[in-house]
Each structure stands twice: as structure tokens, then as C-alpha cells.
């Protein structure tokens with residue numbers, strides 16, 4: 001019920017991590033709409049702490065639900081939502097409702113509200129001591145009571161059993177619904193009781209155009225703890241971190257590519273799995289490890305994301321990062337809390353320290369592939385000599401070569417015809433014969449991917 005992204009059947013969102021609202025509006029108009037993106041996950045939009053060092057994670061310490069953050073004002077937020085929507089791109093907000101700011105801090109937040117965490121005083125909402133769990137730190141992830149009722153890294157833990165707390169959180173989400181967003185990423189959902197999240201959902205309006213908002217819950221379940229993603233699938237999508245690890249490993253060892261989804265490991269069913277190659281935490285060593293593939297290894301990262309988008313599992317999110325050298329470092333800035341503009345170079349890449357993985361050809365162009373093959377399954381699977389290929393029903397065909405070169409005749413499952421390789425934007429083509437076979441050639445070590453679709457450009 002909470003799994004419809006409300007974007008006309010499109011299949012992929014991009015996390016524009018720490019972008020300003022004004023830049024996101026521009027990106028919807030100049031790029032995302034043209035490439036078929038469903039929407040954008042935006043960084044937390046509500047009031048948060050300001051720290052002198054301006055780390056990215058200050059946005060995960062709420063002070064109130066006023067919509068003024070490092071990314072912009074409420075007016076700028078509304079302008080972004082409307083301009084993106086006008087070109088068919090929706091906004092999904094990262095909502096931090098498990099907790100407020102961490103202990104040991106006081107002062108003024110990004111919207112000008114005072115706070116004092118040690119006194120549990122957040123007048124901007126307002127929340128007071130009675131709305132929080134008594135202090136205990138989460139030490140043992142083996143104890144679900146501790147994970148849900150104690151504090152995650154000293155963040156003052158709201159008690160979502162409390163009706164007033166439920167009402168205030170619902171009021172915040174309803175405000176965002178009124179403004180036209182299509183859904184929510186629920187931060188630290190693992191640290192809230194599923195029944196409490198459900199009680200909050202029941203207080204929410206339908207979207208103005210009808211239907212329930214999409215929800216995806218951040219639950220890190222890598223198999224070793226009692227809390228399972230399946231406890232949350234009744235509430236929407238749930239993050240599937242095992243897939244992130246498996247895809248990262250498999251692009252380094254192609255033999256594993258046939259086996260990145262295994263329900264025997266307790267992985268989330270495809271209709272509820274929210275999937276990605278990396279996220280803003282694990283790309284910098286926060287929130288759980290594994291061999292995570294990131295933009296710092298561009299060749300393998302392209303292959304990992306292309307495979308994510310080609311495969312028939314889950315609802316997909318593409319990461320879009322800024323360059324960083326230490327795990328706390330905030331977004332490109334010219335000092336203080338100011339965030340630098342995202343500039344666009346002549347070749348379509350980004351400047352000013354923004355990586356813009358979503359604009360890399362074998363990532364951005366795979367979004368159209370995923371849209372075109374939605375609802376089909378993998379067929380004609382071929383995996384040999386560090387080459388992988390498969391068809392998606394009779395709608396699309398995908399191939400990838402680890403060393404950048406492939407020269408092979410394969411069954412594509414597609415009707416006869418000439419098809420453009422989406423990745424090269426038609427600079428290379430594929431001819432499928434009457435029996436569905438085609439001569440597949442890949443000859444680019446940097447973008448070693450080929451993707452063709454029925455009904456695509458020709």
C-alpha cells in the first residue's frame with residue numbers, strides 16, 4: 001500500500017545528497033526529466049543543528065520540524081517540489097523522526113529555534129522530557145528492546161508510543177504531503193517499533209492527487225541480528241543492504257553475478273526491497289561495512305550501478321555524491337554553512353566538487369532501460385569469461401564486459417531490427433536478426449556496458 005512512488009510507472013530515484021533545493025530544481029528541469037528519473041531523495045529538510053565544522057551529519061540531528069535547513073528555506077523547498085513536479089519528477093524526503101539532537105548540545109538551530117538536549121527542551125516543536133525515552137545507549141544489537149528504546153549514538157530518543165509524539169510527527173509529514181512530496185525515507189526505522197510507525201502512517205492524509213505516500217524504511221539487516229527487514233515490509237519498502245554488498249563484490253568477481261539475490265539468506269522480497277549500490281553512510285564507512293563500491297573506483301562503480309539497474313530486483317536508488325577525503329567532511333562549501341552551487345561542465349559532468357554519478361553515461365542512460373523493461377524477468381542469462389548478458393522479457397537486452405571488450409553472438413530475446421546502444425547514445429548500434437540473435441560488441445574500457453530496448457531511440 002505504501003509502495004507506489006507516484007511517478008507514472010518510472011522506476012528509479014536519485015539521492016542528490018546535500019544538494020541545495022535551488023540546484024535540485026534545475027537538475028529536474030535540465031537532466032532528470034529527460035533521462036526518465038522518477039524522483040529525487042533529498043537530504044533532511046527540517047531544522048537541524050549547526051556545528052562549526054559543518055559535517056554532513058548535522059542534518060541528522062533535528063531541532064524542530066520547521067522547513068529551513070542548510071539546503072534552503074521553505075519557499076525554496078516549495079519551488080523545488082513544484083518545478084520538479086512540473087517536469088514529471090517527484091520529491092522523496094529523508095525524514096528523521098526517531099530522535100532529536102544528541103546529548104551534550106544546546107544553542108540555536110538552522111531555523112532559529114533554541115534547544116537544549118540535556119534538558120530535552122525543543123521549544124520549536126515543542127518537545128519536552130516526557131516525550132523521550134529515559135537515557136540508555138544502544139550497545140547490544142542482539143536485543144530489539146534496546147535497539148528501539150535506547151539511544152543511537154547519544155541521539156535523544158523520542159517515544160513514538162506517546163500520542164502527542166505521534167501527532168507531531170504526523171503533522172510534520174502531513175505538511176510535506178500538502179506541499180506535494182510523493183514519499184519518505186524513514187531514517188533509523190530499525191530503531192522504532194513497526195507498530196509505532198504504523199500508528200503514525202494511520203494519521204497521514206492521502207496525497208492531494210490520491211493514494212498513499214511511498215515509504216522506504218532504513219533498516220540495516222545483514223543477517224546477523226534479530227531485527228529483520230520483513231518486520232517492516234507491511235509499512236512500505238525496506239532497504240536491502242545485503243544486495244549492496246553482493247553487487248559490490250560481484251563486479252570484482254563476475255562469477256558471483258548470477259547469485260546476488262538469494263532469498264535463502266532472508267533477503268527482502270523484490271516487491272518490498274529498496275536497493276542501491278552504496279548510500280551516504282556506507283560510502284564513507286558509517287552505518288555498516290562490507291566491500292562497498294563507490295565512485296572512488298569509477299570503472300567498477302559504473303558496472304555495479306548498471307547491473308543494479310539492469311537486474312530484476314527491487315526498487316532502485318542511484319547515489320549522487322560530492323568528493324570527500326574524510327568521513328565527516330560536509331558538502332563543497334565556500335566557508336561556514338554555505339553550500340556551493342552544482343556547476344555543469346561542457347561535457348555534462350559536474351564541477352565544484354560534485355561527483356554527479358547519476359550523469360555518468362552507463363548510469364544515467366540505464367534509467368531508460370529499467371523503465372522500459374519494468375515487470376519483465378531475466379532470460380537468456382549468459383555468464384562466461386568475465387562477460388555477462390541477459391534479456392529482460394522481450395523488452396530489453398543488457399551486456400557488460402569486465403575488461404571492456406566483448407565480441408560475441410548472443411540470443412537477445414528481442415524482435416528483429418536495429419537498436420541504439422543507450423549507453424553510447426546511438427554512437428553504436430546492434431542489429432537483431434529474425435531468430436533474435438545479435439552480434440554484441442563492447443569496446444570501451446571505461447563504459448563497458450551495452451543496453452538496448454524495444455521502443456528506444458533508433
Ligand code: AAO
Nearest residue numbers: 057058060061102153154188220222281286287288289290
Ligand atoms: C554524530 C557523531 C556521533 C555523536 C552523534 C550525536 O558521529 O559520535 O554521538 O552525532 O551527537 C549520522 C552519522 C552519525 C552521526 C549522526 C547524527 O552517521 O555519525 O552521529 O548522523 O549527527 C546504525 C543505525 C542506522 C544509522 C547508522 C549510521 O541502525 O540507522 O547507524 N543510519 C542513519 C543515517 C545516518 C545517521 C543516522 C541514522 C542518525 O543514515 O546518516 O547518522 O540519524 C551495525 C548495525 C546497524 C548500525 C551500524 C552502525 O551494522 O547493524 O544498525 O547502523 O552497526 O552502528 C557489519 C554488520 C552490520 C553492522 C556493521 C557495523 O557490517 O553486518 O550489521 O558491521 O558494525
